[in-house]
Amino acid sequence: MNTDELVELAQQLRVDSVRAADAAGSGHPTSSMSAADLMAVLFAHHFRYDFDRPAHPGNDRFVLSKGHASPLLYAAYKAAGAIEDGELLTFRKLGSRLEGHPTPRRLLWVETATGSLGQGLPVGVGIALAGKRLDRGGYRVWVLCGDSELAEGSIWEAAEHAAYEHLDNLTAIVDVNRLGQRGPTRHGHDLDAYARRFQAFGWHTIEVDGHDVDAVDRAYGEALSTTGQPTVILARTLKGKGVSAAQDREGLHGKPIKDADEAIAELGGLRDLRVYVHEPTATRMLHAVRAGHLELPRWEKGTPEEGVATRDAFGQALTALGTGRSDIVALDGEVGDSTKAELFAKEHPDRYFECYIAEQQMVAAAVGLASRGWVPYATTFAAFLTRAYDFIRMASVSGAGINLVGSHAGVAIGQDGPSQMGLEDLAMMRAVHGSTVLYPCDANQTAQLVAAMAGCEGIRYLRTSRGASQVIYGPDEEFPIGGSKVLRSSPHDRLTLVAAGVTVAEALAAADALDRDGIQARVIDLYSVKPVDRLTLRRAAEDTGCLVTVEDHHEEGGLGDAVLDAFLDGRPVPRLVRLAVRTMPGSAAPDQQLHAAGIDAESIAAAGKLLVEEAVVR
């Protein structure tokens, strides 16, 4: 396209953005209009993509980090012939694929869900990592960012990661339109301010007038020819560009243009230009998955005598899984010696990604890798996954299949104290839509679950423990997701103890103690916290009438609440007692911590006894 055609195309994108938002009665036309020239030139000259084959391995990848500018994206899809004009006008309506913020669950051309700012670039880094280090398919990653979102620390985690990994297949385009939601950004149109920051982090920077299509064209060319480092194009633009009632004005963020017809007329009226996006050049398969024989680590029951930490079992199992499957990759937040991801790193260094202490970027990179078909396991302390909760939430909006593993869960870690204890992780992960939450208590169970979780949909979470625990299952025992294990039961059970992870051993010891008092207790190992084994819990309730749940987690949202899932169908509910961490722990030895929290064997036995006695009285 020549200059005039590019200008015309950009105007069409503006007009269609105005029309889409007008039809919806909501949306972000002004944020779309500032970036229309950037988008027009990208699609016309530089982006390589086959809209009929979004899975094509050679396709470039485009991420709209400023996801609220979705009208621009959909207008570009229309210009590229991917959607019809009629569909464009379904924007934001019930059942439409064209949601307020783009999601890959609805549109295969979307790589990742955006809408929470500062996430597109981090995920783009993950895709570029896949392209550079794994796929080697020659595709490029283009990320269109807003200027407001550069205030998010996650952008600088991504900047650091991308430069350190020399991702010259990544181009960030920043639409510096100077206006955020409620007013001017910190740096306005000071492109140099942003350039200094990106340069300091090791990026090649280009400053450009974002409404000069030829200059933008040259900037993309320069990005394409830059090697050894990622490029950021800082484009000076005007929000609402082209419509005098909106251009560069405050107070119009996220609002349809008031007089759409007048705006469309000012923009030169309707057009029906078609942009022919170049097809990808690379055609070879990027990674043929090799699924060989899977040989998980095995432990004989009761050996070694000192037990095995589930984090150790995790590290060994993940390493074995990586040997058996070539699509497994691992990421860690600079604690691989603690999470035991270092075992994988040693065996499969080409598929290991050290993310340093940047948990948001670690999860974002996992989402990016998953979008390219890799099966990522991202690990850090359970406590520090809270740092990435918004990314985990958005990964679920994306429908991304990622495995998260949190070590050092609960007060059982001991002396390090509350800052290092995962005590909210089960609640956080359970509340994520469609998630799977697993909490193993021994080494064989851990190994089986590490392998099984790779096959789940959506967000999967495995919680591991710092200290050693006894190997209580044989190496051939099976642990289906959604299942549980009844570790002790008799026809005379008068209550059921439900435990998981470190509290399983405590519950077993409590059952012994209760037995000595003449009270038979059933013990359930609820290793699958979500989905939960409703049938087994329901049967236990019917058989015993009383349940005590015990967990090394705050009392809200964890194992106790998960058990309730079995009893929310209107049928009778058993008597319940929930034991959990109710105080703020300090530093102490692991056994002292369990005792202080009231979740050790002695506490469980006492609670169980009281519950049975009260049930008799009433």
Added chain:
Amino acid sequence: MNTDELVELAQQLRVDSVRAADAAGSGHPTSSMSAADLMAVLFAHHFRYDFDRPAHPGNDRFVLSKGHASPLLYAAYKAAGAIEDGELLTFRKLGSRLEGHPTPRRLLWVETATGSLGQGLPVGVGIALAGKRLDRGGYRVWVLCGDSELAEGSIWEAAEHAAYEHLDNLTAIVDVNRLGQRGPTRHGHDLDAYARRFQAFGWHTIEVDGHDVDAVDRAYGEALSTTGQPTVILARTLKGKGVSAAQDREGLHGKPIKDADEAIAELGGLRDLRVYVHEPTATRMLHAVRAGHLELPRWEKGTPEEGVATRDAFGQALTALGTGRSDIVALDGEVGDSTKAELFAKEHPDRYFECYIAEQQMVAAAVGLASRGWVPYATTFAAFLTRAYDFIRMASVSGAGINLVGSHAGVAIGQDGPSQMGLEDLAMMRAVHGSTVLYPCDANQTAQLVAAMAGCEGIRYLRTSRGASQVIYGPDEEFPIGGSKVLRSSPHDRLTLVAAGVTVAEALAAADALDRDGIQARVIDLYSVKPVDRLTLRRAAEDTGCLVTVEDHHEEGGLGDAVLDAFLDGRPVPRLVRLAVRTMPGSAAPDQQLHAAGIDAESIAAAGKLLVEEAVVR
């Protein structure tokens, strides 16, 4: 102190760090030893603090951002005469004030809990903001950071915030010892790499040999005399400095020195030096709290006809609270026109802090402000508070009293789609230890709760809604925290509908529909989600036998689970049905969203009817 004395003091801090970790059998002596000279010079010459009066308004504030180096902090406390040698050796033991990572709940000299890296500097920025913009007391804030934690994006949010606010009362000291937990950092001893980044963000930078006490002394002096911008001192150090078996070696992070006696001998043996920390110069009271007459906004029942959005009521109430109390401050993440914090900003600009799109920094700044006695309200979309979950978690470890307000909760926001919907916020906030979680349904209730939450301990969360809702309470109605409102009840109630926020109106309409079918339903407005009104719920259960909970939140960890809190004491539990958002929403109108999620009046009535009928059959 002269050079020799400073060197001696630093060696004592090393020896005591080794001794404390040795006595504990765990801890981080090597990370303490690298920063010992930095600490010695700071305490001896520049830090102004009265250990007998930690509340002294003129005290400088010291934050150990690398919280794992707690042995160094405690050794410095000992040298300053604040604790005895015997207490130093209780480090990490049950009941000791000297936890693995320092917390203000235990030690009044600690400003904020650290241990999750990348948080100390952000909180320090909050304290420095208080010093600069509110207290004007002349105190300085000193933050000792590790180099590994500079990979956290939150550090760069803080860097941006501090430079933008010209916080020349803030000095960051980075102990660049080149080694993280599992190995070298990205930049090793390349001080320039860090300097470039801080300079780009607008900081004054000083590079120094962190083991040259005179050079360090000069660096602090330069920081003190720098105006208009914050200063970072980048200090080249060696981890484990002074002990040849540990110095600059990998694999020794977080481990006591193997042969402590030999290490102590190499460090020159025990010393008993006392450092006289300068007293603060400022003495005047920094802010006398003015608590005037509180005139909250008032709405008459049913007016205005179109209803009032609880976010609007929040903005008005917060503004009124700010007028009545001079210690109220507000922070927002660049969405004040949506959260309605802009009303406060307009009325009380001196007490309003625009944090731009950096939610971690917003919460950290709130924690810092709270540590200086201010009562912060920090606002953004409920969905985006997930970005700051690790900061919220750590704020609760600190025992910080902060108010968080999340707007645009639930599917009821409509067209914007799932990225903007708070659907995990109740779960996330409930799981925080000691938190208070409030979810009002009308304007008067919101206003009362906004005022009441200021008086709670710990983390308080208020959830507001985007759309208007009817004013169903009078302006003089009271809403104690931990209470609820029975909106409908009769002696013939056969079930109870428990709702909060937007589902209250739906539950009332459902009760009308059920009534037409001859089924009387009690309706409870459970505005206090945590703590929950156990008595009222228990009574409803006893009276009606069946409960239906309905919430605009994912099914895990929210209102439904909160209701269960009332029934976990071993007494009989009613039949339960939980209605919540079980699917991933797309874009649609608010009423379509409620219907699709199965939480509108029609769905509630259907579920209620089925539950009553089933209860009769069984």
